[in-house]
Amino acid sequence: MGGCQVLGQAWGGWRRGLGIRATPTAAGFGTKARHQLQRRGASKPSDPPGDQPFPGLLRPETFSREELVDVLRAAVVDLKGPLVTLNKPQGLPVTGKPGELTLLSVLPELSRSLGLGEQELQVVRASGKEASGLVLLSSCPRTASRLQKFFTHSQRARRPTATYCAVTDGIPVTSEGKIQAALKLEHIDGVNLVVPVQSPSRKDIMEGVKRTLSHFRVVATGSGCALVQLQPLTGLHPAREQHFPPVHTKAQVSLKIVTQSCQLQVFPSQLQAHMALQLCPVLGDHTYSARVGAVLGQRFLLPVEGTRPQRQVLDEALLGRLCLTPSQAARLPLHLHLHCLHLPGARPKDPPIELLAPLPSYFSRTLQCLGLHYQ
Structure with a gap:
């Protein structure tokens, strides 16, 4: 060859x-x-x-x-x-x-x-x-x-050129939208973690704070969980000043970008961090799910400074639906799958092409257990 x-x-x-099918609307769900x-x-x-x-x-x-x-x-x-x-x-x-x-x-x-x-x-x-x-x-x-x-x-x-599928513990408040946040990587207790930054200073920018953006759409819901499609985006104009809205009304967190020199990037673990900011961590996320607390069924963001990665804790009802014991849940794999990539057509005027990857068997089993069906 x-x-x-x-x-x-x-x-x-x-x-x-x-x-694969050619489609003229590669960016959509x-x-x-x-x-x-x-x-x-x-x-x-x-x-x-x-x-x-x-x-x-x-x-x-x-x-x-x-x-x-x-x-x-x-x-x-x-x-x-x-x-x-x-x-x-x-x-x-x-x-x-x-x-x-x-x-x-x-x-x-x-x-x-x-x-x-x-x-x-x-x-x-x-x-x-x-x-x-x-x-x-x-x-x-x-x-x-x-x-x-x-x-x-x-x-x-x-x-967007990549579409991920995720199962989340919790259901986003809106069926679709954007998640925007200023993020940086910090080495904490021997682990590199993505940390949100509020109103980053010039020093923060120099130390690697980046602004990030993801599109999300809820495809199906059931048993307090959601099947979500996620599209990490880059490419906000670097010369434009961006003021980000609150990530979540209950969280009372406003992540703002107030400088023109902070360019949008896709971070490692960006999607996990973004869904945690939405109070709906990805199922099997044993790192960022610890940042989401709950009191009397109401979820809120815990201070990042006092939160360390730990095994994801699922309530008894969800464990029952998944047919898992607590020890099995501690080994639950991350339910985040790069399902689709968009590539250019053979010629400049040809529509983009979609490449698809089947879901892992454990991912499909989870969908069945949770009754996540399309409407």
């Missing part, structure tokens, strides 16, 4: 191999995509829910290099031309420290396993470590460069 074919030559194969999720999410598990609390869940940290390559090869959704797409398992880091077993560290072996010879694969787009879902790879630098330019242009035009 040629290493650097023209990008347009691969699109026909992508459409056939993935059942289309009903077709929702129906696609419904069909996958509504399937029944092969065993009773109590017998397999997390069916299909892998533990990448326990794999050898050879085992990880085998898992990734089995996770390939399609291989056409210079492009490779795979459905990454939850818990696998894309990058890491030297010597750590990551997706990036085994790309040479994966390339050879896929019959690409010595062609080097590079990561174009990928879900984070704790999330599952799409990873887009390319063996052609020119193709990768073209895709990166497309993503950059889409960011500047405020057109």
Whole structure:
């Protein structure tokens, strides 16, 4: 297979191999995509829910290099031309420290396993470590460069190119909207955590505070939980001053940007942090869910300074619906999945193309247990 074919030559194969449809409205939450999720999410598990609390869940940290390559090869959704797409398992880091077993560290072996010879694969787009879902790879630098330019242009035009699916503990107050917040990374107790910043000063900006934005839409609700589609956005004009509204009326938190030099970025764990600010942490979020407290059924944000990551605590009713014991709930995987990526068409005037990754089995089981069906 040629290493650097023209990008347009691969699109026909992508459409056939993935059942991909071209759509002129790539930025929206289309009903077709929702129906696609419904069909996958509504399937029944092969065993009773109590017998397999997390069916299909892998533990990448326990794999050898050879085992990880085998898992990734089995996770390939399609291989056409210079492009490779795979459905990454939850818990696998894309990058890491030297010597750590990551997706990036085994790309040479994966390339050879896929019959690409010595062609080097590079990561174009990928879900984070704790999330599952799409990873887009390319063996052609020119193709990768073209895709990166497309993503950059889409960011500047405020057109989202990635859609995540999440199950949240709690239901957002509004069925759709935007979450905007100033965030920074802090090293706390040996862990890098995303921390919201109110009215950041110039010093905060110099120390890495960034403004972030995500679109969300509630797709289905049930049992006090929600199936939510999330689209992290970048590309607010860097020269515009942004004043962010309160994140949540009950939280009484107003995260403002008062400088022109703070550019919008997608943070690691941005979506988890954003949903915690909405008082609806992602199911299986054992880091940021601790920031949400409750008294007599009323939720509120706890001060970040006095809150440390801990295992997510679910009420007895929710544990019962999920058929989980408290010890099993402590091992609940993060229910955040990069379900869809939008790529450019073969020619400039062609509509964008959607790449889809099936939901993990444990994710589908959770939807069934919670009765999350589409309206």
